[in-house]
Amino acid sequence: MEATSELERVCVICERSLEHHRPQALTCSEPCGRERRRLIAILDGRGAPPYRSVRARVQAANNPANGATGGPALKPRGAS
Numbered sequence: 001m002e003a004t005s006e007l008e009r010v011c012v013i014c015e016r017s018l019e020h021h022r023p024q025a026l027t028c029s030e031p032c033g034r035e036r037r038r039l040i041a042i043l044d045g046r047g048a049p050p051y052r053s054v055r056a057r058v059q060a061a062n063n064p065a066n067g068a069t070g071g072p073a074l075k076p077r078g079a080s
Contacts, residue, residue, distance in 0.1 A: 012036060 009018040011028035013035050018025050027033040038048040042057060051057040 009021075009025075010016060011018060011032050012026050013032040014028065016028040016032075018028060021028065027036050038051070038057065039054065041048040042051060042054055048057070051060065
């Protein structure tokens with residue numbers, strides 16, 4: 001991924017630019033918006049079936065054959 005300036009607004013899920021989005025936008029697309037809501041539900045303790053934890057969601061997102069329900073692939077920090 002290319003480097004971004006500290007002032008550039010980026011999607012909280014995939015880090016794409018939010019330059020042409022509304023000022024309050026946090027995500028760049030509907031799939032990233034769904035992923036954000038899914039992660040918020042997990043972190044709030046409500047879960048996002050079939051995912052009970054962020055770890056389970058990251059593992060499923062990185063292995064589509066595992067039954068991931070859409071959203072961008074997620075990589076743990078430091079993963080290549």
